[in-house]
Amino acid sequence: MIDILNLALPYFGLIFVGFACGRWKKFPEAGLVWMNFFLVFVSLPALFFRIMSKTPFEELNNLPFVLATTLATAIAFFLSGMLGRLIGKLSMREATMAALSGGYGNIGYMGPGLALAVLGTQAAAPTALIFCFDTIFLFSVVPLGMALTAADKRPLIPTILAVLREILLHPLIVAAYCGAAAAAFHVELPVAVDKMLAFLQNAAAPVALFTLGVTVALRPLGRVPWEIPSLVAVKLLLHPVIVFGLVLAFGPFSPVWAATAVLMASLPPALNVFVIARQYNTWVEPASVAVLIGTFVSVVTLTTVMWLIRTGQIPFPG
Numbered sequence: 001m002i003d004i005l006n007l008a009l010p011y012f013g014l015i016f017v018g019f020a021c022g023r024w025k026k027f028p029e030a031g032l033v034w035m036n037f038f039l040v041f042v043s044l045p046a047l048f049f050r051i052m053s054k055t056p057f058e059e060l061n062n063l064p065f066v067l068a069t070t071l072a073t074a075i076a077f078f079l080s081g082m083l084g085r086l087i088g089k090l091s092m093r094e095a096t097m098a099a100l101s102g103g104y105g106n107i108g109y110m111g112p113g114l115a116l117a118v119l120g121t122q123a124a125a126p127t128a129l130i131f132c133f134d135t136i137f138l139f140s141v142v143p144l145g146m147a148l149t150a151a152d153k154r155p156l157i158p159t160i161l162a163v164l165r166e167i168l169l170h171p172l173i174v175a176a177y178c179g180a181a182a183a184a185f186h187v188e189l190p191v192a193v194d195k196m197l198a199f200l201q202n203a204a205a206p207v208a209l210f211t212l213g214v215t216v217a218l219r220p221l222g223r224v225p226w227e228i229p230s231l232v233a234v235k236l237l238l239h240p241v242i243v244f245g246l247v248l249a250f251g252p253f254s255p256v257w258a259a260t261a262v263l264m265a266s267l268p269p270a271l272n273v274f275v276i277a278r279q280y281n282t283w284v285e286p287a288s289v290a291v292l293i294g295t296f297v298s299v300v301t302l303t304t305v306m307w308l309i310r311t312g313q314i315p316f317p318g
């Protein structure tokens with residue numbers, strides 16, 4: 001258990017350092033803009049490009065794994081939306097944001113670094129696949145849902161084209177398919193360029209976790225809406241169970257791939273849930289509360305999942 005704490009605490013420790021700094025120094029939130037830009041457009045793309053480019057292309061061609069993990073995310077997403085409607089009496093537009101909080105884990109900021117630390121370099125390929133296809137699914141269904149429930153209805157075809165453009169040009173998705181192309185054609189980068197990308201890759205996790213802590217600290221914790229506990233439970237408890245069941249159904253996969261899927265599904269709600277809620281000016285404060293509570297509760301749940309994986313308590317047939 002000490003080994004698991006030694007793995008988990010640095011990650012949560014960085015979040016809490018950021019949280020403490022955000023509470024201590026009341027700098028304006030605008031100061032985070034460049035850190036977020038660095039993460040989304042520079043450091044995380046370097047991470048995903050190197051992960052994909054250094055993974056044999058044959059390992060990336062795993063359709064059953066993609067179907068299992070993406071279907072699990074879709075189930076968690078739609079179930080969370082239904083709970084938002086039933087428990088919180090939310091409108092369809094608000095329920096779309098609630099669904100995002102129950103289905104969208106912190107697969108960008110926390111996922112890659114944590115998976116590689118817990119499971120080693122063999123987790124690189126499944127981590128990249130989960131990130132890419134979860135992102136494609138969520139970044140497709142949410143804008144479409146918001147467009148269809150908007151007060152001023154936009155034509156469907158232009159909306160779909162705009163969504164496709166956002167997905168194809170998202171910097172992390174671009175980095176992932178460029179990395180896959182580099183792996184397919186065995187492209188070797190110059191040593192100096194590869195070292196620079198390695199520096200940027202190593203910066204991704206600490207900067208992301210610190211930024212996450214600061215951003216959470218700047219969110220006011222008001223009244224906890226009735227639907228939030230159920231949404232956090234779906235994300236932290238039910239989503240990993242769904243993934244485990246589907247991995248067994250669509251498999252067999254290697255134990256490392258199966259464990260990566262469960263670990264990634266155990267991550268707390270992504271900070272982007274709040275960002276997207278604010279973008280659409282819908283369910284903004286509840287989204288903030290969901291991210292805050294989910295992050296704190298995951299100290300226990302995520303650490304437990306890591307312990308179960310490392311000690312072999314979860315039977316992954318391979």
